[in-house]
Amino acid sequence: MxxxxxxxxxxxxxxxxxxxxxxxxxxxxxxxxxxxxxxxxxxxxxxxxxxxxxxxxxxxxxxxxxxxxxxxxxxxxxxxxxxxxxxxxxxxxxxxxxxxxxxxxxxxxxxxxxxxxxxxxxxxxxxxxxxxxxxxxxxxxxxxxxxxxxxxxxxxxxxxxxxxxxxxxxxxxxxxxxxxxxxxxxxxxxxxxxxxxxxxxxxVGDSDLLPLLRRQMEAWIVTHLAGGAIRVADLAASHKVASRTVHRAFASTGDTVGSVVRKHRLAAARGDLVNTNNSIAAIAHRWGYCDSSHFGREFRREFSLSPGDYREAHGFA
Known part of the structure; x- marks a missing residue:
């Protein structure tokens, strides 16, 4: 802290x-x-x-x-x-x-x-x-x-x-x-x-279809995050809706599919940095980054520290 x-x-x-x-x-x-x-x-x-x-x-x-x-x-x-x-x-x-x-x-x-x-x-x-x-x-x-x-x-x-x-x-x-x-x-x-x-x-009274669909699709993203690229077409097929409906659901909260996937990948990588001894390169590969440099740039932009510095400050594994 x-x-x-x-x-x-x-x-x-x-x-x-x-x-x-x-x-x-x-x-x-x-x-x-x-x-x-x-x-x-x-x-x-x-x-x-x-x-x-x-x-x-x-x-x-x-x-x-x-x-x-x-x-x-x-x-x-x-x-x-x-x-x-x-x-x-x-x-x-x-x-x-x-x-x-x-x-x-x-x-x-x-x-x-x-x-x-x-x-x-x-x-x-x-x-x-x-x-x-x-x-x-x-x-x-x-x-x-x-x-x-x-x-x-x-x-x-x-x-x-x-x-x-x-x-x-x-x-x-x-x-x-x-x-x-x-x-x-x-x-x-x-x-x-x-x-x-x-x-x-x-x-909680929220019966609007788009927010409900938005939550369901985000849960699907979290479940499938380690399986590779998350595509709009896959989200649409898994929820039996058109691709434009996927875009509308995320736009209803000011997001895009890409921005939500990025945030969850970073959150998952943060968890590995804190809770495992896996190398930074292995963590980057697991969560879909091209290489350690790409991961480092994205992580620093979100958390204002490099992955190594963040692990040193918060990790315990």
Missing amino acids: TLTHSILNRAELPVPEEVDSRWRRAVRDRLVSVDLRPIGPVALYGSVQERNLGDLLITDWICPPVEGIRGRNVARRDDDALLLFTASAGRQITEMSGKAVVLRPGTVLIMSSRTTGQFVIPERLTKRTVKVPMTALSPFDTGDGIPSCLLLETARNPLANLFQDFLSSIDRHVVRMSAAEIEGTRNTLLVLIASMIRSSQAD
């Missing part, structure tokens, strides 16, 4: 332009792209504490009064990820498709990074977020699929309560953990997240 901490500014001092920029960049990198606007005369300020649990981004925020708007075009530019929010003070009101949910102490908010809408933080808010790449969650059983938005009350939902307690306990123990224990903690957190989603399926 890596840890950085930055205090952006104090409320009583003017906030320089570069500090405002740092805050916006943290929101974009640790959550999603959004058009942020301060409420009142004070520019954006606050504090951010960052932790990386493998490929899971855990962030503690102290947020100023602010509002944000997230449109469809902006949402399509972001990576496909799941966002989880908890709060210890204050509230955040999020509105989408005519529905409003309120993040406050005692709740867990789960949202897709593709969700559009607007939010407002009317007063100082202290919250923790977890950004989970969909590729990291895909090996775990989430039932019928990922909700666009799901709000759980910890007092009524034992799994949500357990998730919040487990997330809080990470801070106390992670400094003593080995790389193997950190990876195990990551996987335990993913099991809890998948279980929360699966147990709340009655709250």
